[in-house]
Amino acid sequence: MQNPSPAVRIRGLVKRYGNVTAVDGIDLDISSGSVTALLGGNGAGKTTTIAMIMGLLLPTDGSIEVLGHDMLTSRFHVLARMNFESPYVEMPLRLTVRQNLTVFGKLYGVAGLPARIDALARDLELRAFLDRPVGKLSAGQKTRVSLAKSLINEPDLLLLDEPTASLDPDTADWVRSHIERYCAERGATVLLASHNMGEVERMASRVLMMKAGKIVDDDTPAGLVARYGRQNLEEVFLDIARSPEATANDPEPVS
Amino acid sequence: MSAAGMDNGLGARLSRVSAMVQRHWYLLRHSWPRTIELVYWPTVQMLMWGFLQVWLAGESGPVATAAGVFIGGVLLWDVLFRGQLGFSITFLEEMWARNLGHLMMTPLRPSEFVASLMVMSIIRVAIGFIPVTFLALWFFGFNLWSMGLALVAFFANLYLTSWSIGLFVSGLVLRHGLGAENLAWSLSFLLLPLCCVYYPLETLPGWLQSVSLCFAPTYVFEGMRALLLEQTFRSDLMVRALAINVAYFALAAIAFRSLFDGARRTGALLQMGE
Numbered sequence: 001m002q003n004p005s006p007a008v009r010i011r012g013l014v015k016r017y018g019n020v021t022a023v024d025g026i027d028l029d030i031s032s033g034s035v036t037a038l039l040g041g042n043g044a045g046k047t048t049t050i051a052m053i054m055g056l057l058l059p060t061d062g063s064i065e066v067l068g069h070d071m072l073t074s075r076f077h078v079l080a081r082m083n084f085e086s087p088y089v090e091m092p093l094r095l096t097v098r099q100n101l102t103v104f105g106k107l108y109g110v111a112g113l114p115a116r117i118d119a120l121a122r123d124l125e126l127r128a129f130l131d132r133p134v135g136k137l138s139a140g141q142k143t144r145v146s147l148a149k150s151l152i153n154e155p156d157l158l159l160l161d162e163p164t165a166s167l168d169p170d171t172a173d174w175v176r177s178h179i180e181r182y183c184a185e186r187g188a189t190v191l192l193a194s195h196n197m198g199e200v201e202r203m204a205s206r207v208l209m210m211k212a213g214k215i216v217d218d219d220t221p222a223g224l225v226a227r228y229g230r231q232n233l234e235e236v237f238l239d240i241a242r243s244p245e246a247t248a249n250d251p252e253p254v255s
Numbered sequence: 256m257s258a259a260g261m262d263n264g265l266g267a268r269l270s271r272v273s274a275m276v277q278r279h280w281y282l283l284r285h286s287w288p289r290t291i292e293l294v295y296w297p298t299v300q301m302l303m304w305g306f307l308q309v310w311l312a313g314e315s316g317p318v319a320t321a322a323g324v325f326i327g328g329v330l331l332w333d334v335l336f337r338g339q340l341g342f343s344i345t346f347l348e349e350m351w352a353r354n355l356g357h358l359m360m361t362p363l364r365p366s367e368f369v370a371s372l373m374v375m376s377i378i379r380v381a382i383g384f385i386p387v388t389f390l391a392l393w394f395f396g397f398n399l400w401s402m403g404l405a406l407v408a409f410f411a412n413l414y415l416t417s418w419s420i421g422l423f424v425s426g427l428v429l430r431h432g433l434g435a436e437n438l439a440w441s442l443s444f445l446l447l448p449l450c451c452v453y454y455p456l457e458t459l460p461g462w463l464q465s466v467s468l469c470f471a472p473t474y475v476f477e478g479m480r481a482l483l484l485e486q487t488f489r490s491d492l493m494v495r496a497l498a499i500n501v502a503y504f505a506l507a508a509i510a511f512r513s514l515f516d517g518a519r520r521t522g523a524l525l526q527m528g529e
Contacts, residue, residue: 017522051525054360058519076263079362092278092352099281106274107361109267133285149357 005068007032007157007189008053013062015048015213022048024213026062032156035183035190037200037221039233040210041241046193049210050159053191054084067156080108085150086161087143093135097126097145100134101152108153120148124178140171147175151182158183160192164199172196176203197234207233209240216240263362271363275371279345280378293383297333301387304329304453305395323483325453326397330388331479332452334380335413335472336443341379342372342421343428343439350433356524365515369508372425373418405482408493412475415500417443422507426514430523451476471496471503 008030015023023045030036038046051057053064055075064071069078091100098117105113121127124144129137134145143164150158163179164172176199183190194200200207201221209217209224217224217240221233228236283289308325349355358368391397399406420442427435449463450472456464467473474496481489518524 047525048522051522056356056359056519056524057522058516076362076364079360082360084360089356090353091357092282092354094285094352095278095281099278103274103278103281104357104361106277107271107358107363109270109362 005032006030007034007067008191009063009065010053011063013049013052013064014060015045015052015057016060021213023052023059026213026215028208028215030189030191031206032189033183033187034206035192035204036206036208037204038191038193038208038210039195039197039200039237044210045213046210047161048213050084050161050191050193054082054159055079080153081155082157082159083108083150083153083155084159084161085146085163087139087146087163087165087167088161089146090142091134091145091149094133096131096133097137097148098130100145101148104149105152110153116152120151124148139166140168143167143171143175147178154186154188156186156188158188158190160190160194162194162196163192164194164196172199179203197232197237201233209237211240267362268364268367271361271367272370272374275358275363275368276374276378279348279371279375282348283379283382290382293337293379294386297330297337297383297387298390300329300333301326301391302394305391305397309395323397324480326391326395327399327402327479327483328452328476330384330391330399331409331413331475332447333384333387334410335417335446337380337383338376338414338417339420339424339443340439341376342418343424345372345375345379346421346425347428347433347436347439350428350436355429359524365512369422369511372421373414376417376421377414402479402482405478405488408488408490409475409479412471412493412496412500415497415504416446416471419500419503419507422504422511426507426511429511429518430514430521432523446470446472449473455480469499471499474499 006029008028010026010028013023013026013028014021026045026049038049040046048057052059053066053071055071058072066075067078067081069075071078095103101117101120102113105116110116117130121130124147126141126144126148129141134142137145143166147163150160158179160179164175167175179190180203182188190203192200192204204221207217207219207221207224208215219227224236225231225233228239230236230239304325308323311325349358388399391399402409421439424435424438424442427438449467450470451459451467452472456467456473456477459467474492478489478492478496481487481492
Protein backbone atom coordinates (compact mmCIF):
# COMPACT_ATOMS: atom_id res chain seq x y z
CA MET A 1 0.00 0.00 0.00
CA GLN A 2 2.86 2.40 0.69
CA ASN A 3 3.85 4.57 -2.26
CA PRO A 4 7.53 5.62 -2.40
CA SER A 5 6.42 9.26 -2.80
CA PRO A 6 3.09 9.58 -1.02
CA ALA A 7 0.84 12.59 -1.54
CA VAL A 8 0.73 13.09 2.23
CA ARG A 9 3.39 11.95 4.69
CA ILE A 10 2.78 12.50 8.40
CA ARG A 11 5.22 11.63 11.16
CA GLY A 12 4.67 11.86 14.91
CA LEU A 13 1.84 14.36 14.56
CA VAL A 14 0.61 15.72 17.88
CA LYS A 15 -1.84 18.50 18.68
CA ARG A 16 -2.50 19.55 22.23
CA TYR A 17 -4.81 22.28 23.51
CA GLY A 18 -3.59 22.82 27.04
CA ASN A 19 -4.06 19.47 28.78
CA VAL A 20 -6.28 18.05 26.03
CA THR A 21 -4.55 15.95 23.38
CA ALA A 22 -6.62 16.15 20.18
CA VAL A 23 -4.16 14.27 17.97
CA ASP A 24 -1.77 11.87 19.62
CA GLY A 25 1.26 10.83 17.60
CA ILE A 26 -0.04 9.96 14.15
CA ASP A 27 2.23 8.38 11.52
CA LEU A 28 0.64 8.13 8.12
CA ASP A 29 1.36 7.90 4.39
CA ILE A 30 -1.40 8.54 1.87
CA SER A 31 -0.65 7.19 -1.61
CA SER A 32 -0.95 9.47 -4.61
CA GLY A 33 -4.18 8.93 -6.53
CA SER A 34 -5.90 7.10 -3.69
CA VAL A 35 -9.16 7.86 -1.91
CA THR A 36 -8.61 7.48 1.82
CA ALA A 37 -11.35 7.85 4.39
CA LEU A 38 -10.74 9.17 7.86
CA LEU A 39 -13.38 7.81 10.22
CA GLY A 40 -14.04 8.32 13.88
CA GLY A 41 -16.60 9.57 16.33
CA ASN A 42 -17.03 13.21 17.24
CA GLY A 43 -13.87 14.49 18.89
CA ALA A 44 -11.74 11.65 17.50
CA GLY A 45 -9.34 14.15 15.90
CA LYS A 46 -10.38 14.00 12.22
CA THR A 47 -11.04 17.71 11.69
CA THR A 48 -7.94 18.64 13.68
CA THR A 49 -5.83 16.35 11.49
CA ILE A 50 -7.31 17.77 8.27
CA ALA A 51 -6.84 21.35 9.52
CA MET A 52 -3.16 20.63 10.19
CA ILE A 53 -2.74 19.08 6.73
CA MET A 54 -4.23 22.26 5.23
CA GLY A 55 -1.91 24.46 7.26
CA LEU A 56 -4.73 26.17 9.16
CA LEU A 57 -3.58 24.73 12.44
CA LEU A 58 -0.02 24.41 13.74
CA PRO A 59 0.89 21.04 15.22
CA THR A 60 2.35 20.83 18.69
CA ASP A 61 4.83 18.28 17.40
CA GLY A 62 5.59 16.20 14.34
CA SER A 63 5.84 16.85 10.62
CA ILE A 64 3.48 17.00 7.64
CA GLU A 65 4.66 16.75 4.06
CA VAL A 66 2.16 17.38 1.27
CA LEU A 67 3.06 16.67 -2.36
CA GLY A 68 6.72 16.73 -1.36
CA HIS A 69 6.59 20.02 0.58
CA ASP A 70 6.87 20.55 4.32
CA MET A 71 3.64 22.23 5.42
CA LEU A 72 5.34 23.94 8.33
CA THR A 73 8.06 25.65 6.33
CA SER A 74 6.91 25.85 2.70
CA ARG A 75 3.14 25.53 2.56
CA PHE A 76 2.83 28.36 0.03
CA HIS A 77 4.58 26.16 -2.53
CA VAL A 78 1.85 23.58 -2.35
CA LEU A 79 -1.41 25.31 -1.35
CA ALA A 80 -2.18 26.07 -5.01
CA ARG A 81 -2.31 22.30 -5.63
CA MET A 82 -4.69 21.53 -2.76
CA ASN A 83 -8.29 22.37 -1.99
CA PHE A 84 -10.99 21.67 0.53
CA GLU A 85 -14.74 21.21 0.56
CA SER A 86 -17.17 21.08 3.43
CA PRO A 87 -20.85 21.97 3.56
CA TYR A 88 -20.18 23.41 7.01
CA VAL A 89 -17.90 26.12 5.65
CA GLU A 90 -20.03 28.38 3.49
CA MET A 91 -18.82 30.64 0.73
CA PRO A 92 -19.39 34.41 1.18
CA LEU A 93 -23.16 34.65 0.95
CA ARG A 94 -23.53 38.11 -0.60
CA LEU A 95 -21.33 37.42 -3.59
CA THR A 96 -22.79 35.61 -6.59
CA VAL A 97 -21.57 32.16 -7.53
CA ARG A 98 -19.60 33.58 -10.45
CA GLN A 99 -18.01 36.28 -8.28
CA ASN A 100 -16.99 33.73 -5.64
CA LEU A 101 -15.47 31.44 -8.24
CA THR A 102 -13.69 34.40 -9.86
CA VAL A 103 -12.15 35.50 -6.56
CA PHE A 104 -11.05 32.01 -5.53
CA GLY A 105 -9.83 31.24 -9.05
CA LYS A 106 -7.61 34.31 -8.96
CA LEU A 107 -6.35 33.44 -5.48
CA TYR A 108 -5.35 30.00 -6.76
CA GLY A 109 -3.72 31.50 -9.84
CA VAL A 110 -5.99 29.64 -12.27
CA ALA A 111 -5.12 30.35 -15.90
CA GLY A 112 -8.03 30.79 -18.35
CA LEU A 113 -10.39 31.47 -15.46
CA PRO A 114 -13.59 32.38 -17.39
CA ALA A 115 -13.32 29.14 -19.39
CA ARG A 116 -12.67 27.15 -16.22
CA ILE A 117 -15.75 28.66 -14.53
CA ASP A 118 -17.83 27.88 -17.61
CA ALA A 119 -16.61 24.29 -17.60
CA LEU A 120 -17.39 23.87 -13.89
CA ALA A 121 -20.79 25.51 -14.36
CA ARG A 122 -21.56 23.01 -17.12
CA ASP A 123 -20.22 19.95 -15.25
CA LEU A 124 -21.80 20.81 -11.92
CA GLU A 125 -25.00 22.25 -13.40
CA LEU A 126 -24.53 25.73 -11.95
CA ARG A 127 -25.49 27.72 -15.01
CA ALA A 128 -29.04 28.49 -13.90
CA PHE A 129 -27.83 30.29 -10.77
CA LEU A 130 -24.32 31.41 -11.68
CA ASP A 131 -25.24 35.06 -11.18
CA ARG A 132 -27.30 34.57 -8.04
CA PRO A 133 -25.92 35.37 -4.55
CA VAL A 134 -24.80 32.23 -2.75
CA GLY A 135 -27.01 33.17 0.21
CA LYS A 136 -30.10 32.69 -1.95
CA LEU A 137 -29.30 29.11 -2.97
CA SER A 138 -30.69 25.85 -1.60
CA ALA A 139 -28.47 23.51 0.47
CA GLY A 140 -27.90 21.24 -2.53
CA GLN A 141 -27.00 24.16 -4.78
CA LYS A 142 -24.60 25.52 -2.16
CA THR A 143 -22.89 22.13 -1.93
CA ARG A 144 -22.40 22.10 -5.70
CA VAL A 145 -20.96 25.63 -5.52
CA SER A 146 -18.60 24.54 -2.72
CA LEU A 147 -17.57 21.60 -4.85
CA ALA A 148 -16.95 23.92 -7.80
CA LYS A 149 -14.76 26.11 -5.58
CA SER A 150 -12.84 23.05 -4.39
CA LEU A 151 -12.19 21.96 -7.99
CA ILE A 152 -11.48 25.43 -9.42
CA ASN A 153 -7.70 24.87 -9.32
CA GLU A 154 -7.88 21.20 -10.40
CA PRO A 155 -6.22 20.15 -7.13
CA ASP A 156 -3.88 17.19 -6.84
CA LEU A 157 -4.97 16.78 -3.23
CA LEU A 158 -8.62 17.23 -2.30
CA LEU A 159 -9.69 17.26 1.34
CA LEU A 160 -13.37 16.59 1.88
CA ASP A 161 -15.18 16.98 5.19
CA GLU A 162 -18.63 15.37 5.10
CA PRO A 163 -19.07 16.38 1.45
CA THR A 164 -22.64 15.10 1.19
CA ALA A 165 -23.97 15.94 4.65
CA SER A 166 -27.56 17.24 4.61
CA LEU A 167 -28.05 16.36 0.94
CA ASP A 168 -30.90 14.23 -0.32
CA PRO A 169 -29.81 10.75 -1.56
CA ASP A 170 -30.10 11.71 -5.22
CA THR A 171 -27.97 14.87 -4.90
CA ALA A 172 -25.49 13.07 -2.62
CA ASP A 173 -25.09 10.30 -5.19
CA TRP A 174 -24.60 12.91 -7.91
CA VAL A 175 -21.88 14.68 -5.87
CA ARG A 176 -20.07 11.38 -5.14
CA SER A 177 -20.15 10.44 -8.81
CA HIS A 178 -18.67 13.77 -9.77
CA ILE A 179 -15.84 13.47 -7.24
CA GLU A 180 -15.11 9.91 -8.41
CA ARG A 181 -15.05 11.04 -12.04
CA TYR A 182 -12.73 13.93 -11.22
CA CYS A 183 -10.31 11.67 -9.34
CA ALA A 184 -10.31 9.08 -12.12
CA GLU A 185 -9.59 11.70 -14.78
CA ARG A 186 -7.08 13.74 -12.81
CA GLY A 187 -5.42 11.06 -10.70
CA ALA A 188 -6.05 13.25 -7.68
CA THR A 189 -5.61 12.11 -4.10
CA VAL A 190 -8.61 12.44 -1.80
CA LEU A 191 -8.76 12.44 1.97
CA LEU A 192 -12.38 12.07 3.01
CA ALA A 193 -13.79 12.60 6.50
CA SER A 194 -17.31 11.25 6.68
CA HIS A 195 -19.88 9.71 8.99
CA ASN A 196 -21.67 8.16 6.04
CA MET A 197 -20.42 4.59 5.97
CA GLY A 198 -22.12 3.82 2.67
CA GLU A 199 -20.27 6.72 1.11
CA VAL A 200 -16.96 5.51 2.54
CA GLU A 201 -17.50 1.92 1.34
CA ARG A 202 -18.31 3.21 -2.12
CA MET A 203 -15.56 5.80 -2.55
CA ALA A 204 -12.59 4.86 -0.38
CA SER A 205 -9.93 2.25 -1.12
CA ARG A 206 -8.54 2.65 2.38
CA VAL A 207 -10.07 3.47 5.75
CA LEU A 208 -8.29 4.97 8.74
CA MET A 209 -10.18 4.59 11.98
CA MET A 210 -9.44 7.34 14.51
CA LYS A 211 -10.19 7.31 18.18
CA ALA A 212 -8.99 9.65 20.93
CA GLY A 213 -6.49 11.25 18.58
CA LYS A 214 -4.90 8.01 17.41
CA ILE A 215 -5.28 5.86 14.32
CA VAL A 216 -6.54 2.61 15.80
CA ASP A 217 -7.02 0.69 12.56
CA ASP A 218 -6.12 0.95 8.90
CA ASP A 219 -7.34 -1.29 6.08
CA THR A 220 -9.56 -1.48 3.02
CA PRO A 221 -13.30 -1.26 3.76
CA ALA A 222 -13.72 -4.94 2.86
CA GLY A 223 -10.66 -5.90 4.90
CA LEU A 224 -12.02 -4.15 8.01
CA VAL A 225 -15.44 -5.75 7.64
CA ALA A 226 -13.87 -9.18 7.24
CA ARG A 227 -11.41 -8.85 10.11
CA TYR A 228 -14.06 -7.60 12.54
CA GLY A 229 -16.47 -10.28 11.34
CA ARG A 230 -19.21 -7.75 10.62
CA GLN A 231 -21.76 -7.21 7.89
CA ASN A 232 -20.70 -3.71 6.96
CA LEU A 233 -18.48 -0.78 7.85
CA GLU A 234 -21.07 0.81 10.11
CA GLU A 235 -20.90 -2.18 12.45
CA VAL A 236 -17.10 -1.98 12.45
CA PHE A 237 -17.37 1.72 13.27
CA LEU A 238 -19.66 0.96 16.21
CA ASP A 239 -17.30 -1.76 17.44
CA ILE A 240 -14.43 0.65 17.54
CA ALA A 241 -16.40 3.63 18.82
CA ARG A 242 -18.00 1.75 21.72
CA SER A 243 -15.05 -0.19 22.98
CA PRO A 244 -12.06 1.60 24.48
CA GLU A 245 -9.77 -1.30 23.57
CA ALA A 246 -11.44 -2.60 20.39
CA THR A 247 -9.09 -3.91 17.73
CA ALA A 248 -9.50 -6.39 14.91
CA ASN A 249 -8.31 -9.10 17.29
CA ASP A 250 -10.75 -8.21 20.01
CA PRO A 251 -13.99 -6.97 18.48
CA GLU A 252 -16.90 -6.18 20.78
CA PRO A 253 -20.40 -7.21 19.85
CA VAL A 254 -22.56 -4.52 18.32
CA SER A 255 -25.60 -4.01 20.49
CA MET B 256 -6.23 24.60 -19.25
CA SER B 257 -6.46 25.83 -15.75
CA ALA B 258 -3.68 24.27 -13.77
CA ALA B 259 -3.12 26.40 -10.70
CA GLY B 260 -0.12 28.62 -11.06
CA MET B 261 2.91 27.81 -8.98
CA ASP B 262 4.26 31.27 -9.68
CA ASN B 263 5.02 33.08 -6.46
CA GLY B 264 6.56 36.06 -8.23
CA LEU B 265 5.40 39.65 -8.10
CA GLY B 266 2.72 39.13 -10.78
CA ALA B 267 1.11 36.29 -8.83
CA ARG B 268 1.25 38.28 -5.61
CA LEU B 269 -0.37 41.32 -7.20
CA SER B 270 -3.02 39.09 -8.74
CA ARG B 271 -3.93 37.68 -5.33
CA VAL B 272 -4.07 41.17 -3.82
CA SER B 273 -6.31 42.32 -6.67
CA ALA B 274 -8.53 39.24 -6.15
CA MET B 275 -9.13 40.31 -2.57
CA VAL B 276 -9.78 43.91 -3.57
CA GLN B 277 -12.22 42.63 -6.19
CA ARG B 278 -13.97 40.50 -3.55
CA HIS B 279 -14.56 43.56 -1.35
CA TRP B 280 -15.45 45.76 -4.28
CA TYR B 281 -18.19 43.24 -5.16
CA LEU B 282 -19.39 43.49 -1.58
CA LEU B 283 -19.55 47.29 -1.65
CA ARG B 284 -21.33 47.23 -5.01
CA HIS B 285 -23.95 44.82 -3.70
CA SER B 286 -24.82 46.94 -0.69
CA TRP B 287 -25.84 50.56 -1.12
CA PRO B 288 -26.22 51.06 2.68
CA ARG B 289 -22.50 50.24 3.00
CA THR B 290 -21.68 52.91 0.43
CA ILE B 291 -24.00 55.53 1.93
CA GLU B 292 -22.48 54.93 5.34
CA LEU B 293 -19.04 55.79 3.93
CA VAL B 294 -20.26 59.31 3.04
CA TYR B 295 -22.76 59.89 5.83
CA TRP B 296 -20.54 60.37 8.90
CA PRO B 297 -17.81 62.43 7.21
CA THR B 298 -20.53 64.77 5.92
CA VAL B 299 -22.15 65.12 9.34
CA GLN B 300 -18.79 65.79 11.00
CA MET B 301 -17.70 68.31 8.41
CA LEU B 302 -20.99 70.23 8.59
CA MET B 303 -20.98 70.36 12.38
CA TRP B 304 -17.40 71.62 12.68
CA GLY B 305 -17.82 73.90 9.69
CA PHE B 306 -20.82 75.70 11.20
CA LEU B 307 -19.07 75.87 14.58
CA GLN B 308 -16.17 77.57 12.88
CA VAL B 309 -18.47 80.02 11.13
CA TRP B 310 -19.96 80.95 14.50
CA LEU B 311 -16.57 81.29 16.21
CA ALA B 312 -15.26 83.40 13.37
CA GLY B 313 -18.14 85.84 13.92
CA GLU B 314 -17.60 85.96 17.68
CA SER B 315 -13.88 86.35 18.13
CA GLY B 316 -11.26 88.03 16.00
CA PRO B 317 -8.23 85.81 16.63
CA VAL B 318 -10.15 82.64 15.90
CA ALA B 319 -11.40 84.21 12.69
CA THR B 320 -7.82 84.27 11.49
CA ALA B 321 -7.59 80.55 12.01
CA ALA B 322 -9.41 80.06 8.76
CA GLY B 323 -10.14 76.48 7.99
CA VAL B 324 -8.35 74.86 10.94
CA PHE B 325 -11.48 73.16 12.20
CA ILE B 326 -12.67 71.96 8.83
CA GLY B 327 -9.11 71.03 7.86
CA GLY B 328 -8.77 69.19 11.16
CA VAL B 329 -12.01 67.30 10.78
CA LEU B 330 -11.25 66.32 7.19
CA LEU B 331 -7.75 65.07 8.00
CA TRP B 332 -8.99 63.35 11.16
CA ASP B 333 -11.47 61.53 8.97
CA VAL B 334 -8.64 60.28 6.77
CA LEU B 335 -7.03 58.78 9.88
CA PHE B 336 -10.20 57.44 11.50
CA ARG B 337 -11.95 56.24 8.32
CA GLY B 338 -8.68 54.83 7.00
CA GLN B 339 -8.36 52.66 10.10
CA LEU B 340 -12.05 51.79 10.00
CA GLY B 341 -11.81 50.91 6.29
CA PHE B 342 -8.91 48.57 7.06
CA SER B 343 -10.56 46.99 10.11
CA ILE B 344 -14.05 46.65 8.64
CA THR B 345 -12.71 45.01 5.51
CA PHE B 346 -10.97 42.53 7.79
CA LEU B 347 -14.11 42.10 9.91
CA GLU B 348 -16.17 41.40 6.78
CA GLU B 349 -14.11 38.22 6.40
CA MET B 350 -14.74 37.32 10.03
CA TRP B 351 -18.48 37.99 9.74
CA ALA B 352 -18.63 35.90 6.56
CA ARG B 353 -16.55 33.16 8.27
CA ASN B 354 -14.40 33.25 5.18
CA LEU B 355 -10.98 33.58 6.77
CA GLY B 356 -10.46 29.82 6.94
CA HIS B 357 -11.25 29.55 3.22
CA LEU B 358 -8.80 32.32 2.42
CA MET B 359 -5.98 30.93 4.52
CA MET B 360 -6.22 27.59 2.70
CA THR B 361 -5.44 29.36 -0.58
CA PRO B 362 -1.96 30.56 -1.60
CA LEU B 363 -2.91 34.02 -0.27
CA ARG B 364 -0.13 35.09 2.09
CA PRO B 365 -0.88 37.14 5.21
CA SER B 366 1.21 40.01 3.79
CA GLU B 367 -0.91 39.99 0.59
CA PHE B 368 -4.07 39.90 2.66
CA VAL B 369 -2.82 42.93 4.61
CA ALA B 370 -1.92 44.72 1.34
CA SER B 371 -5.49 44.21 0.11
CA LEU B 372 -6.82 45.66 3.38
CA MET B 373 -4.66 48.75 2.82
CA VAL B 374 -5.94 49.19 -0.73
CA MET B 375 -9.52 48.82 0.48
CA SER B 376 -8.96 51.37 3.23
CA ILE B 377 -7.83 53.88 0.56
CA ILE B 378 -10.84 53.07 -1.63
CA ARG B 379 -13.32 53.31 1.23
CA VAL B 380 -11.90 56.63 2.44
CA ALA B 381 -11.87 58.02 -1.10
CA ILE B 382 -15.54 57.16 -1.60
CA GLY B 383 -16.51 59.09 1.53
CA PHE B 384 -13.83 61.75 1.60
CA ILE B 385 -13.73 63.19 -1.92
CA PRO B 386 -17.41 64.23 -2.07
CA VAL B 387 -17.13 65.76 1.41
CA THR B 388 -14.16 67.94 0.42
CA PHE B 389 -16.29 69.41 -2.35
CA LEU B 390 -19.17 69.93 0.08
CA ALA B 391 -16.72 71.82 2.33
CA LEU B 392 -15.81 74.05 -0.59
CA TRP B 393 -19.46 74.65 -1.42
CA PHE B 394 -20.68 75.31 2.12
CA PHE B 395 -17.73 77.08 3.69
CA GLY B 396 -15.41 78.03 0.83
CA PHE B 397 -12.73 75.78 2.33
CA ASN B 398 -10.64 74.15 -0.38
CA LEU B 399 -8.62 71.32 1.12
CA TRP B 400 -7.05 70.58 -2.25
CA SER B 401 -5.42 74.03 -2.22
CA MET B 402 -2.90 72.56 0.24
CA GLY B 403 -1.38 70.94 -2.83
CA LEU B 404 1.58 68.62 -2.37
CA ALA B 405 1.51 69.08 1.41
CA LEU B 406 -1.66 66.99 1.35
CA VAL B 407 0.32 64.06 -0.03
CA ALA B 408 2.61 64.19 3.02
CA PHE B 409 -0.37 64.57 5.37
CA PHE B 410 -2.28 61.71 3.75
CA ALA B 411 0.73 59.39 3.61
CA ASN B 412 1.42 59.84 7.31
CA LEU B 413 -2.21 59.56 8.37
CA TYR B 414 -2.74 56.42 6.29
CA LEU B 415 0.37 54.83 7.78
CA THR B 416 -0.93 55.51 11.30
CA SER B 417 -4.40 54.20 10.40
CA TRP B 418 -2.91 50.99 8.96
CA SER B 419 -0.76 50.44 12.05
CA ILE B 420 -3.84 50.67 14.27
CA GLY B 421 -5.90 48.58 11.84
CA LEU B 422 -3.22 45.90 11.70
CA PHE B 423 -2.95 45.70 15.47
CA VAL B 424 -6.73 45.58 15.97
CA SER B 425 -7.13 42.94 13.24
CA GLY B 426 -4.49 40.81 14.90
CA LEU B 427 -6.33 41.06 18.22
CA VAL B 428 -9.64 40.10 16.59
CA LEU B 429 -7.94 37.23 14.78
CA ARG B 430 -6.49 35.88 17.97
CA HIS B 431 -9.36 36.62 20.38
CA GLY B 432 -12.38 36.47 18.07
CA LEU B 433 -15.19 38.95 17.51
CA GLY B 434 -15.24 39.74 21.23
CA ALA B 435 -12.41 42.18 20.43
CA GLU B 436 -14.42 43.76 17.59
CA ASN B 437 -15.28 46.92 19.52
CA LEU B 438 -11.63 47.95 19.47
CA ALA B 439 -12.01 48.50 15.73
CA TRP B 440 -14.48 51.30 16.43
CA SER B 441 -12.92 52.81 19.52
CA LEU B 442 -9.13 52.56 19.55
CA SER B 443 -8.51 55.47 17.14
CA PHE B 444 -10.52 57.82 19.36
CA LEU B 445 -7.73 57.62 21.93
CA LEU B 446 -5.69 59.67 19.47
CA LEU B 447 -8.34 62.38 19.07
CA PRO B 448 -7.50 64.31 22.26
CA LEU B 449 -3.84 63.28 22.30
CA CYS B 450 -2.90 64.24 18.75
CA CYS B 451 -4.18 67.83 18.90
CA VAL B 452 -6.56 67.55 15.98
CA TYR B 453 -8.45 70.77 16.76
CA TYR B 454 -6.01 72.72 18.97
CA PRO B 455 -2.27 73.44 19.06
CA LEU B 456 0.16 71.22 20.94
CA GLU B 457 0.82 74.00 23.52
CA THR B 458 -2.76 73.60 24.74
CA LEU B 459 -1.80 70.34 26.44
CA PRO B 460 -0.04 70.23 29.83
CA GLY B 461 3.73 69.79 29.51
CA TRP B 462 3.87 66.10 30.43
CA LEU B 463 1.05 65.30 28.01
CA GLN B 464 2.84 67.15 25.23
CA SER B 465 5.66 64.61 25.57
CA VAL B 466 3.14 61.80 25.21
CA SER B 467 1.48 63.54 22.27
CA LEU B 468 4.82 63.83 20.45
CA CYS B 469 5.11 60.03 20.45
CA PHE B 470 2.28 59.87 17.89
CA ALA B 471 2.75 60.72 14.23
CA PRO B 472 -0.64 62.46 13.71
CA THR B 473 0.39 65.19 16.19
CA TYR B 474 3.03 66.33 13.69
CA VAL B 475 0.55 66.15 10.83
CA PHE B 476 -2.01 68.36 12.57
CA GLU B 477 0.69 70.80 13.70
CA GLY B 478 1.89 70.83 10.10
CA MET B 479 -1.62 71.50 8.85
CA ARG B 480 -2.00 74.47 11.21
CA ALA B 481 1.40 75.83 10.14
CA LEU B 482 0.30 75.64 6.54
CA LEU B 483 -3.12 77.24 7.09
CA LEU B 484 -2.08 79.91 9.58
CA GLU B 485 1.48 80.72 8.51
CA GLN B 486 1.47 79.45 4.94
CA THR B 487 4.56 77.38 5.82
CA PHE B 488 5.05 73.74 4.91
CA ARG B 489 6.96 72.15 7.81
CA SER B 490 8.77 69.28 6.10
CA ASP B 491 10.71 68.63 9.33
CA LEU B 492 7.43 67.71 11.05
CA MET B 493 6.50 65.37 8.20
CA VAL B 494 9.88 63.60 8.34
CA ARG B 495 9.52 63.06 12.09
CA ALA B 496 5.98 61.76 11.59
CA LEU B 497 7.22 59.37 8.92
CA ALA B 498 9.98 58.02 11.19
CA ILE B 499 7.49 57.39 14.00
CA ASN B 500 5.05 55.80 11.56
CA VAL B 501 7.66 53.43 10.17
CA ALA B 502 8.52 52.29 13.70
CA TYR B 503 4.85 51.85 14.68
CA PHE B 504 3.98 50.05 11.46
CA ALA B 505 6.88 47.63 11.97
CA LEU B 506 5.69 46.95 15.54
CA ALA B 507 2.10 46.47 14.35
CA ALA B 508 3.26 44.06 11.63
CA ILE B 509 5.24 42.04 14.18
CA ALA B 510 2.22 42.00 16.52
CA PHE B 511 -0.12 40.92 13.68
CA ARG B 512 2.24 38.13 12.63
CA SER B 513 2.56 36.94 16.20
CA LEU B 514 -1.22 37.06 16.78
CA PHE B 515 -1.82 35.29 13.44
CA ASP B 516 0.57 32.50 14.44
CA GLY B 517 -1.20 32.38 17.81
CA ALA B 518 -4.51 31.91 15.97
CA ARG B 519 -2.98 29.05 13.99
CA ARG B 520 -1.77 27.46 17.22
CA THR B 521 -5.07 27.70 19.08
CA GLY B 522 -7.31 26.84 16.14
CA ALA B 523 -8.97 30.28 16.09
CA LEU B 524 -8.83 30.27 12.28
CA LEU B 525 -11.17 27.27 12.32
CA GLN B 526 -13.74 28.86 14.58
CA MET B 527 -13.94 32.53 13.71
CA GLY B 528 -17.03 33.11 15.78
CA GLU B 529 -17.72 35.08 18.91
